[in-house]
Amino acid sequence: MNKKTLQRQQHLFSRPDKQLDYLSNGIFAPGKLPSFSEQISRCQQHPLQTKQLEILQLNLGYKCNQVCAHCHVDAGPDRKEMMSRKTLEQALQWIEKASIKKVDLTGGAPEMHPDFRWFVSQAKALGVEDLMVRSNLTILVAHQKYADLPSFFKANDIHVISSLPFYKKEKTDRQRGDGVFAQSIKALKALNTQGYGKADSGLLLDLVYNPAGAFLPGNQTALQQDFKKALWKDYQIEFNNLFTITNLPISRFLDYLIASENYERYMTALVDAFNPAALSGLMCTNTLSVRWDGSLYDCDFNQMLDLKIQRPNPTLAALLPEDLEQRTIAVHQHCYGCTAGAGSSCQGSLT
Amino acid sequence: MTSYYNPQDLKKFKQISDWNPELGTKFFDYYNRVFEEGALSAREKSLIALAVAHTIQCPYCIDAYTQDGLQRGIEKEEMMEALHVAGAIRGGASLVHGVQMMNLHDKLSM
Numbered sequence: 169m170n171k172k173t174l175q176r177q178q179h180l181f182s183r184p185d186k187q188l189d190y191l192s193n194g195i196f197a198p199g200k201l202p203s204f205s206e207q208i209s210r211c212q213q214h215p216l217q218t219k220q221l222e223i224l225q226l227n228l229g230y231k232c233n234q235v236c237a238h239c240h241v242d243a244g245p246d247r248k249e250m251m252s253r254k255t256l257e258q259a260l261q262w263i264e265k266a267s268i269k270k271v272d273l274t275g276g277a278p279e280m281h282p283d284f285r286w287f288v289s290q291a292k293a294l295g296v297e298d299l300m301v302r303s304n305l306t307i308l309v310a311h312q313k314y315a316d317l318p319s320f321f322k323a324n325d326i327h328v329i330s331s332l333p334f335y336k337k338e339k340t341d342r343q344r345g346d347g348v349f350a351q352s353i354k355a356l357k358a359l360n361t362q363g364y365g366k367a368d369s370g371l372l373l374d375l376v377y378n379p380a381g382a383f384l385p386g387n388q389t390a391l392q393q394d395f396k397k398a399l400w401k402d403y404q405i406e407f408n409n410l411f412t413i414t415n416l417p418i419s420r421f422l423d424y425l426i427a428s429e430n431y432e433r434y435m436t437a438l439v440d441a442f443n444p445a446a447l448s449g450l451m452c453t454n455t456l457s458v459r460w461d462g463s464l465y466d467c468d469f470n471q472m473l474d475l476k477i478q479r480p481n482p483t484l485a486a487l488l489p490e491d492l493e494q495r496t497i498a499v500h501q502h503c504y505g506c507t508a509g510a511g512s513s514c515q516g517s518l519t
Numbered sequence: 520m521t522s523y524y525n526p527q528d529l530k531k532f533k534q535i536s537d538w539n540p541e542l543g544t545k546f547f548d549y550y551n552r553v554f555e556e557g558a559l560s561a562r563e564k565s566l567i568a569l570a571v572a573h574t575i576q577c578p579y580c581i582d583a584y585t586q587d588g589l590q591r592g593i594e595k596e597e598m599m600e601a602l603h604v605a606g607a608i609r610g611g612a613s614l615v616h617g618v619q620m621m622n623l624h625d626k627l628s629m
Contacts, residue, residue, distance in 0.1 A: 334592065336594065339594075379589070379590070381589065383586055383589045383590055384590055385590065386590035386591040386592060387561075387591075390561070390562070390591065391591075391592055394562075394592050440530065
């Protein structure tokens with residue numbers, strides 16, 4: 169596995185415009201497969217509109233202790249982008265003004281942000297009810313300074329959402345790097361020790377499954393049963409829900425699809441599996457994604473493709489929550505990932 | 520036609536109904552019902568389908584049920600064991616006829 173980010177390699181796909189070019193041509197050239205806009209026009213859903221804002225998702229930065237093969241963020245240890253204290257303060261003002269009850273912290277590894285703990289405490293003090301942290305798990309056991317995070321999570325009633333692509337070592341390590349599975353198990357045990365994932369503890373520990381390759385996720389309920397059974401049998405680990413997430417053709421996963429000659433097959437499978445019933449639940453309809461520099465997006469995937477929200481000067485500093493109501497969502501071919509089969513979102517399948 | 524088998528044709532499977540909608544519909548209703556969760560789990564049925572696919576050496580079915588297995592989180596070790604079941608039955612079917620050979624051989628021999 170390449171340990172350098174695409175940005176560090178100066179790879180063509182470290183540039184969003186190059187990714188969008190690729191996704192606009194080839195099998196999506198005029199007269200071939202329908203673009204996502206064309207597809208939703210056919211079912212009278214174009215343009216996609218936002219609903220009431222419920223979730224503020226803050227991408228605290230692209231720095232991460234891992235370099236996963238499928239990462240749509242192109243995160244890694246060499247990334248320097250980091251949300252400033254000023255932008256974090258603006259986010260807190262937003263949370264207060266819009267009475268946002270659900271905040272979702274992602275990255276990179278959000279825990280590596282120097283103001284992570286400060287921000288969590290401030291957000292909780294403002295009355296955020298569901299404060300989600302998307303943890304890669306290994307960060308919890310990566311260094312002594314992170315070792316008390318499980319107890320910090322508990323003290324702040326954080327909802328932990330953790331990536332674990334499979335309940336066995338081989339597939340997990342192939343996607344996320346050697347040794348990741350063993351470290352993830354260690355971290356999950358530490359979270360269980362605090363009460364996370366245990367029935368009636370009130371401390372939520374959800375896992376995120378995404379396929380380790382060029383195929384769609386299977387049925388979420390069935391996979392959750394398999395995960396629960398296997399993790400309990402092999403490691404006595406408990407968790408609450410499994411969210412299945414489809415890999416979207418962005419950044420490293422796009423690069424992988426092309427390099428492994430799976431791109432056409434995978435994208436065709438996504439288009440064939442287009443499910444109009446998934447449209448109404450798409451996360452972009454009730455989520456706002458904030459980049460490290462305060463730029464605003466309809467979702468984290470749009471953030472990586474730099475498809476900003478359709479408003480003039482789309483930043484946290486320039487806009488108020490009410491400025492964002494009833495806006496049109498920016499879409500492109502990657503959106504097929506969230507509408508395939510049972511649908512996909514940061515909270516798992518949609519239908 | 521450049522090849523008897525074209526991977527794109529798998530997606531056109533449903534088109535067999537075009538020339539006989541009644542039987543085509545009945546077949547696909549039956550097919551879908553067969554693979555539903557029942558006394559056997561959908562996961563177990565997927566592995567049986569994979570083994571049968573190799574027994575009848577159908578490239579479309581191998582394509583479909585390898586992918587189906589991956590989506591269900593079936594592991595490659597499970598897939599290969601299923602194939603060995605197919606291989607054992609297939610090989611055994613040849614060898615068990617050896618009893619016919621032996622019977623006839625002995626009957627005809629002095």
